[in-house]
Amino acid sequence: MYPFAYTKPADTAAVLAAGARGGRYIAGGTTLVDLMRETVERPGTLVDISGLPLEDVRDTARGLRIGALARMADVAAHPRVRAAYPVLTQSLELAASPQLRNMATIDGNILQRTRCTYFRDVSAACNKRRPGSGCAALDGYNRSHAILGTSDACVATHPSDLTVALAALAASVHLLGPDGEREVALTEFLLQPGDTRTASTTCGEVN
Ligand SMILES: Cc1cc2nc3c(=O)[nH]c(=O)nc-3n(C[C@H](O)[C@H](O)[C@H](O)COP(=O)(O)OP(=O)(O)OC[C@H]3O[C@@H](n4cnc5c(N)ncnc54)[C@H](O)[C@@H]3O)c2cc1C
Numbered sequence: 001m002y003p004f005a006y007t008k009p010a011d012t013a014a015v016l017a018a019g020a021r022g023g024r025y026i027a028g029g030t031t032l033v034d035l036m037r038e039t040v041e042r043p044g045t046l047v048d049i050s051g052l053p054l055e056d057v058r059d060t061a062r063g064l065r066i067g068a069l070a071r072m073a074d075v076a077a078h079p080r081v082r083a084a085y086p087v088l089t090q091s092l093e094l095a096a097s098p099q100l101r102n103m104a105t106i107d108g109n110i111l112q113r114t115r116c117t118y119f120r121d122v123s124a125a126c127n128k129r130r131p132g133s134g135c136a137a138l139d140g141y142n143r144s145h146a147i148l149g150t151s152d153a154c155v156a157t158h159p160s161d162l163t164v165a166l167a168a169l170a171a172s173v174h175l176l177g178p179d180g181e182r183e184v185a186l187t188e189f190l191l192q193p194g195d196t197r198t199a200s201t202t203c204g205e206v207n
Contacts, residue, residue, distance in 0.1 A: 001037060008048040015049050016178060023047035027069060027108040030100050035113065040120055040129060050105075057081065068107035072162075073098065075106060091165035109160050110173070110186075111201065116156035117141065127153045151194025158190055175203060 007023065009015045019025060024043035026032050027050055035041040054069040057078050064085060066075055075081055076092035092101065095109070118124040118136040125134035137145055137155050145155040163186065171186045189201050 002039070002042060004036070004043060005045040006048065007045065008051055010051065012052060012176065015047060015052065016176070018045070018047040020178060021045070025049050027105040028071070028103040029108075030096075030104045031108060031112045035120070038120055039122055041113075066106050069105045072096075072101040072104045072106065072109060076101065085169065087165045087168065088162065091161040095161045106162070109162050110166075110190075112159055114156040115159040116145065119156060128156060146193035149192040149194055154194055157193055163190065 007018055009018055015025070023045040024032070024041075024047060026046045026048050032041065032043075032046075036043070050069060052069060054067040055071070055074070056065070056067040057070055057075055057080065058065055059080060064080065072092050072095065076089045082089050095101065096104065113119065114128060116126070116128070116137055118140060119126045119128050121136075122129070124136040124140075126137075127133060127135050135152070135154055138152065142155060144157070146157045166186050172183050173186055173189050174181055174183050175189075184203070189203065191202060
């Protein structure tokens with residue numbers, strides 16, 4: 001590990017301000033801390049958003065709204081989700097382990113970075129981790145990589161089981177930034193596997 005700063009702002013405005021100063025958001029930490037330990041990611045400041053009141057799961061006129069910080073385990077077990085959106089429960093209960101699902105959040109799941117072995121191996125070429133360095137997966141162990149939507153720069157799939165179910169349900173994400181809130185279709189928000197950008201989404205350089 002290496003030295004980094006840590007802050008836990010009390011409200012959304014302070015979280016956004018800390019993010020605008022270059023801080024990296026951390027929710028359950030089940031992916032980001034791993035990546036920091038492996039020095040794949042080296043954020044200077046962690047902005048802990050886990051104290052924000054964003055855990056609600058509720059019905060709205062347009063369908064189910066899941067709070068960004070709802071835990072995977074809680075969403076999977078939610079009576080309304082189980083009854084009306086069983087595919088979400090199934091996708092969540094197949095993912096990771098009970099311990100991880102108790103800690104991990106829905107936004108962290110959607111925004112997790114690729115689990116491609118070569119992305120996580122800092123000695124390997126990876127256009128997602130170091131743009132322009134190449135893609136070791138193309139001629140390496142690539143059994144679990146993407147077949148559709150790839151390019152000669154990247155073949156990594158998105159690692160979230162939940163996003164597949166959400167895409168099938170035509171879900172959208174609500175983004176909050178300095179310019180207010182906006183809604184984006186999930187399938188437009190996430191990049192295609194072959195995209196050479198180092199980001200995971202269409203809305204940011206890292207996340
Ligand atoms: C051993 C293991 C097995 C796993 N198996 C599976 C599996 O089978 N299927 C599956 O789907 N997943 C799997 N996962 C991934 C797991 O689901 C994720 O680690 C988890 O969902 C991440 O949630 P988190 O809240 O801990 O995110 P964090 O680690 O806190 O964050 C993840 C990323 O999202 C960013 N982020 C979080 N919140 C925000 C926000 N509000 N705005 C902007 N950026 C944000 C962070 O900066 C970070 O880059 C596995 C993980 C592990 C460790």
